[in-house]
Amino acid sequence: MITTEQVLSALRNVEDPDLKKDLVTLNMIKDVKIEDNKVAFTLELTTPACPMKEMLKNACTNAVKHFVAADAEVNINITSRVTKPVDTTQLNAIKNIILVSSGKGGVGKSTVASNLAVTLAAQGAKVGLIDADIYGPSVPIMFGLVGAKPSARETEDGKTLILPIEKYGIKLLSLGFFADPDQPVPWRGPMASNAIKQLFNDADWGELDYLFVDLPPGTGDIHITITQSFPIAGAVIVTTPQQVALADTRKGLAMFQMPSINIPVLGVVENMSYFTPAELPENKYYIFGKDGGKELATKYNVPFLGEIPLVQSITAAGDNGEPIAMDETSPLAQAFKEIAGKMAQQISINNVQPANC
């Protein structure tokens, strides 16, 4: 007769390679049920985007068969409960705020933010996206919401909350929703900072696992406001491979690592890494240089999250209001899945509670 204790004891031999603890100590094994030689339990991961899902599942099965009974039939149900940084009481229902940043404009920051958001939402995470790009908010275009206006609701204590607009399962707010798309808004520093703060504090976000923030390019007032006003889980840095872009990216990255800002850099994404013609998908032309993003990540000792090729369909999808990662058949959906997985994994590592150590 197999017992729950035997199963748990076997699973103590399976370690989460990132969190460096066994799954039982990490409290990731739930609902163990045993009937004859049938062993069922739930494996609760720290993100639905976990890239090690299959590996951990196999390791659990092997551990039960090896340490308990070779003929055990193991049935594992995988769920997730996204973790949050240790000491955040502010914006409590938002577990992880992720800044998407770039040193230069036009390198694909909004494209990366939108596609990562879509990817995580498709995997079952609760996702929000704030477009804080005061110079050219692109989220309304990328989500087919040009001209959309969010509504508001009154709370019981008389406060007015903006209701984010929901599209593809993502809650969205953009500065672009509050301005005429054809009229440039000459934001002055304090005005822009206040508007951004409102998008966080005066909106009805509900519960979110990940809230992405598409920052303006460079390093400026908005960056300072956000990093000093809210608990940030980390920053994703987007660059292209050219030296001119990398030079600016270095500055952006160094800003997050300054002791006064001190925000974890979750990793570098290299966009427009190479050109691939649709008719010759095997051919890769490194027109802007090779491995610049990877080398930058190595130099600053931060993870390299992945490469995204330069392909026409990305622009077309963005312009049509459907981020490319929504198309599961596109190789880009796979690229974004890998990047999202590595990013979420990095957040989970940073969020390990000291109590577990």
Ligand SMILES: Nc1ncnc2c1ncn2[C@@H]1O[C@H](COP(=O)(O)OP(=O)(O)OP(=O)(O)O)[C@@H](O)[C@H]1O
């Ligand atoms: N990998 C890619 N392949 C082809 N086109 C791309 C790629 N990445 C981004 N683009 C296109 O490049 C343009 C700029 O991208 P995006 O708006 O994401 O950049 P950004 O860094 O957010 O710019 P901004 O500085 O305006 O905020 C868009 O038209 C987008 O569709």
